[in-house]
Amino acid sequence: MVGPFLILLIFGLGYRENPPPFRTLLVVESEQSQLVADREELGEAFGGAVTLAATSTDIEASTEMLESGEVDLLIVAPTDALASLDAGEHARFRVVHGEVDPVMRSNIQLLAKLSVDEINRRVLSGVVTTAQGQSEELEDPLAGVRDASSQLVAALEGGDRARADEELARLRTELDAAETQRGGADDLYASIARVLGASEDDVASGVDESLDAARSDDVEAALAAAKDIEASIADLQAGIDRAQDLDPELLVSPFDADVEEITQVPTEPGIFYSPGTIVVLVQHLAVTFAALSLVRERQLGLTEVFRASPLGSGEAMAGKYLGFATLGLAVATALTGAMLGLGIEIRGSFLSYGLVTVLVILASLGLGFVLSGLSKTDTQAVQYAMITLLVSIFFTGFVLPLDQLAQPVQVISYLIPATYGIRAVHDVVFRGSSVEPVLLAGLVVYAAAMAVAAWWVVRREVVLVGNGRTAT
Amino acid sequence: MHASPSAFAVATSKLTKSYGPDAGVFDLDLAIEPGWIVGLIGPSGSGKTTAVQLLTGVIAPDSGTVEVLGKRPVAFSKRTRARLGYMPQHAILYPDLTLGENLNFAASLYGVPYRRKKIIRRLIEFMELEGAIDRLPRDASGGEQRRVMLASTLIHDPDLLFLDEPTAGIDPVLRRKFWDRFEELAAQGKTLVVTTQYVGEAAYCDYVAVLAGGRILTFDTPEGLRKSAYGGELVELVFDRAPGFDDVASLQRMGEGEIEWVDATRLRLVVEDADTASADLEAWARERGVELTRSERYLPPFDDVFVEIVRRLDRSEEAADRS
Numbered sequence: 041m042v043g044p045f046l047i048l049l050i051f052g053l054g055y056r057e058n059p060p061p062f063r064t065l066l067v068v069e070s071e072q073s074q075l076v077a078d079r080e081e082l083g084e085a086f087g088g089a090v091t092l093a094a095t096s097t098d099i100e101a102s103t104e105m106l107e108s109g110e111v112d113l114l115i116v117a118p119t120d121a122l123a124s125l126d127a128g129e130h131a132r133f134r135v136v137h138g139e140v141d142p143v144m145r146s147n148i149q150l151l152a153k154l155s156v157d158e159i160n161r162r163v164l165s166g167v168v169t170t171a172q173g174q175s176e177e178l179e180d181p182l183a184g185v186r187d188a189s190s191q192l193v194a195a196l197e198g199g200d201r202a203r204a205d206e207e208l209a210r211l212r213t214e215l216d217a218a219e220t221q222r223g224g225a226d227d228l229y230a231s232i233a234r235v236l237g238a239s240e241d242d243v244a245s246g247v248d249e250s251l252d253a254a255r256s257d258d259v260e261a262a263l264a265a266a267k268d269i270e271a272s273i274a275d276l277q278a279g280i281d282r283a284q285d286l287d288p289e290l291l292v293s294p295f296d297a298d299v300e301e302i303t304q305v306p307t308e309p310g311i312f313y314s315p316g317t318i319v320v321l322v323q324h325l326a327v328t329f330a331a332l333s334l335v336r337e338r339q340l341g342l343t344e345v346f347r348a349s350p351l352g353s354g355e356a357m358a359g360k361y362l363g364f365a366t367l368g369l370a371v372a373t374a375l376t377g378a379m380l381g382l383g384i385e386i387r388g389s390f391l392s393y394g395l396v397t398v399l400v401i402l403a404s405l406g407l408g409f410v411l412s413g414l415s416k417t418d419t420q421a422v423q424y425a426m427i428t429l430l431v432s433i434f435f436t437g438f439v440l441p442l443d444q445l446a447q448p449v450q451v452i453s454y455l456i457p458a459t460y461g462i463r464a465v466h467d468v469v470f471r472g473s474s475v476e477p478v479l480l481a482g483l484v485v486y487a488a489a490m491a492v493a494a495w496w497v498v499r500r501e502v503v504l505v506g507n508g509r510t511a512t
Numbered sequence: 513m514h515a516s517p518s519a520f521a522v523a524t525s526k527l528t529k530s531y532g533p534d535a536g537v538f539d540l541d542l543a544i545e546p547g548w549i550v551g552l553i554g555p556s557g558s559g560k561t562t563a564v565q566l567l568t569g570v571i572a573p574d575s576g577t578v579e580v581l582g583k584r585p586v587a588f589s590k591r592t593r594a595r596l597g598y599m600p601q602h603a604i605l606y607p608d609l610t611l612g613e614n615l616n617f618a619a620s621l622y623g624v625p626y627r628r629k630k631i632i633r634r635l636i637e638f639m640e641l642e643g644a645i646d647r648l649p650r651d652a653s654g655g656e657q658r659r660v661m662l663a664s665t666l667i668h669d670p671d672l673l674f675l676d677e678p679t680a681g682i683d684p685v686l687r688r689k690f691w692d693r694f695e696e697l698a699a700q701g702k703t704l705v706v707t708t709q710y711v712g713e714a715a716y717c718d719y720v721a722v723l724a725g726g727r728i729l730t731f732d733t734p735e736g737l738r739k740s741a742y743g744g745e746l747v748e749l750v751f752d753r754a755p756g757f758d759d760v761a762s763l764q765r766m767g768e769g770e771i772e773w774v775d776a777t778r779l780r781l782v783v784e785d786a787d788t789a790s791a792d793l794e795a796w797a798r799e800r801g802v803e804l805t806r807s808e809r810y811l812p813p814f815d816d817v818f819v820e821i822v823r824r825l826d827r828s829e830e831a832a833d834r835s
Contacts, residue, residue, distance in 0.1 A: 340604055340605075340606070340607075341600060341602060341604040342604055342606075344565075344570055344600055344604070345598070345600060345604055345621075346621070347568075347569070347570045348568045348569065348570055348593065348596065348598035348674075349593060349598075349621045349622060350590040350591075350593040350594045350621075350622060350623065351621055352590065
């Protein structure tokens with residue numbers, strides 16, 4: 041009895057939620073590669089899942105180290121990333137491993153995908169930062185242009201044509217100065233266009249048209265044109281300010297996700313599996329004791345004594361159910377106490393929890409008695425009980441969700457008491473709700489059906505007259 | 513059988529249960545009145561246990577009729593079963609319960625009232641189990657286990673007891689004690705059906721059924737068994753010196769069968785009535801001037817009786833085959 045609990049306790053104490061990081065070798069083209077200098081940052085991109093042990097330029101030696109188990113992973117950097125990009129192809133990191141466990145293989149593939157996404161994000165963030173820096177260089181030339189344009193508007197509004205002409209000339213001079221500073225008109229207009237999200241041609245033609253219109257003898261037209269220029273420059277400045285204010289990380293990854301739980305219950309594996317473990321263990325205990333009960337009595341020869349006695353099948357059944365149910369309840373209480381002691385609270389009612397426990401015990405006892413009827417020896421009975429345990433681990437939702445089993449196979453699930461019990465205790469313990477009526481009804485019907493079958497088995501053993509030699 | 517079947521504690525007619533050509537019981541005819549101690553005696557495999565199982569309703573017969581306490585065993589009610597006590601051939605005890613706890617369990621099985629301590633205490637004294645009652649079966653001797661089994665059989669004060677080889681594997685002193693207990697129980701009005709391989713225990717019974725090959729060879733009192741085995745009663749004569757040929761021939765004519773010589777001066781003679789014959793033999797000795805040291809009834813041990821019964825049966829079968 042103590043064995044399974046000890047095993048689980050040791051497993052629980054020893055289990056590590058996060059596996060140790062992969063010992064990883066970075067393979068680069070040369071030691072002068074930028075990646076060697078950025079090794080630390082590259083390691084960060086892979087999160088805590090890898091430990092970059094060293095770098096190497098020898099792919100063959102590195103592969104040998106991987107094959108011999110000295111390292112777990114090789115990250116082989118792309119040899120000429122820029123050349124690949126220029127050719128219109130991805131620059132590929134190769135992540136090489138020698139893992140045979142399919143779960144670990146999946147982990148590595150996921151790790152590679154996420155890590156490359158992180159690398160891409162960091163690269164894009166760097167590009168945006170560079171672009172923001174470039175836009176800062178427009179600050180000074182734009183200041184002069186802004187001042188000249190506002191002075192031009194003021195002059196035209198004041199009717200001072202001479203001053204308006206001076207400011208217009210200054211405006212053109214400031215624009216030229218900005219072009220010079222930027223290294224050419226194309227660069228300036230291209231920069232503006234990028235910031236505004238407009239085409240470079242539209243920006244260039246818009247400014248030139250306004251400058252020409254500002255020279256018009258028609259004061260109204262000239263003023264309108266001057267105001268257009270002022271507004272364009274203001275928009276440009278606002279656009280640049282906005283671009284500089286934006287976080288590059290946000291620009292590169294505008295969307296993020298928050299996961300919310302309506303249960304508000306911490307569900308680390310140790311917490312999640314505890315109630316289910318109790319159900320499985322209690323079921324196993326009840327099935328095993330019941331399965332051995334009749335077999336042992338048959339082997340001891342007690343069946344003969346019972347048949348000669350006034351013992352009825354109902355009395356025999358009641359005695360066995362009462363005795364074993366009391367034992368099962370005591371064990372379930374102790375395990376539940378241990379669970380509560382570990383800080384896992386039952387959010388629902390204790391009454392519901394207790395009801396489910398009692399029904400699981402009764403259902404399991406019935407199943408055990410039926411198995412006892414099928415067993416000729418105690419070894420066989422134990423084997424049947426172990427098979428039931430194995431089925432319980434894979435088919436009841438204990439390890440894998442039931443939905444991951446094909447529907448026809450789920451029939452097996454509903455032949456095991458733990459299927460009902462695990463779902464029910466999860467509702468009570470984690471969701472704080474009462475037991476679903478369907479689950480409760482299923483468990484009651486199961487327990488009743490098994491009780492009828494068990495009654496038939498017990499009756500056959502201890503009451504009905506035999507036709508062959510009894511075990512003596 | 514003159515009384516009606518319902519007056520008998522046990523009544524069977526041609527009761528048969530076959531496990532094979534020579535295994536089981538065949539055409540069992542028994543009539544046991546209340547208060548008797550009846551011994552079912554025979555070697556291993558003679559059908560004793562099968563007979564008891566048929567009488568207690570543990571197994572069903574293939575053919576024939578059987579009534580115990582006026583009821584068919586396969587249809588016993590709880591009330592009838594509560595009037596029976598059954599002690600199986602082997603000690604059947606829960607290995608993890610002490611002898612006392614096993615006794616308590618037996619009390620529960622037969623619905624002995626909750627205040628059963630007094631009854632149990634009395635039985636412990638009756639079976640001399642005071643020192644062993646707290647032992648586990650594996651720590652108890654075979655005799656102690658058998659005594660607990662017997663106590664379990666008696667715990668509900670049954671009217672009719674079926675004891676399957678209760679004295680198997682225990683020492684002669686304890687065996688004698690068991691039979692003393694059986695006689696006490698019979699004196700209380702209980703009926704006992706006791707199977708045994710120990711032929712000598714026939715002497716303790718009111719009636720004995722000798723079984724061989726699943727059949728009853730004879731059913732009689734112990735005295736009747738001796739008579740039927742030898743064709744009469746035995747008288748043992750001890751002479752001062754070996755009798756002459758004429759004396760022996762004369763003696764032969766006085767008896768019922770062949771003379772059995774024990775040694776040169778001692779012989780046994782089968783007569784119709786030993787008491788009457790002793791006086792006649794003494795007179796004969798005086799007439800013929802033979803020195804007769806002793807003349808007395810001889811009670812052969814039941815082992816010899818049983819052997820003689822089987823021998824007679826074999827002889828009659830051979831004679832039947834020849835004819």
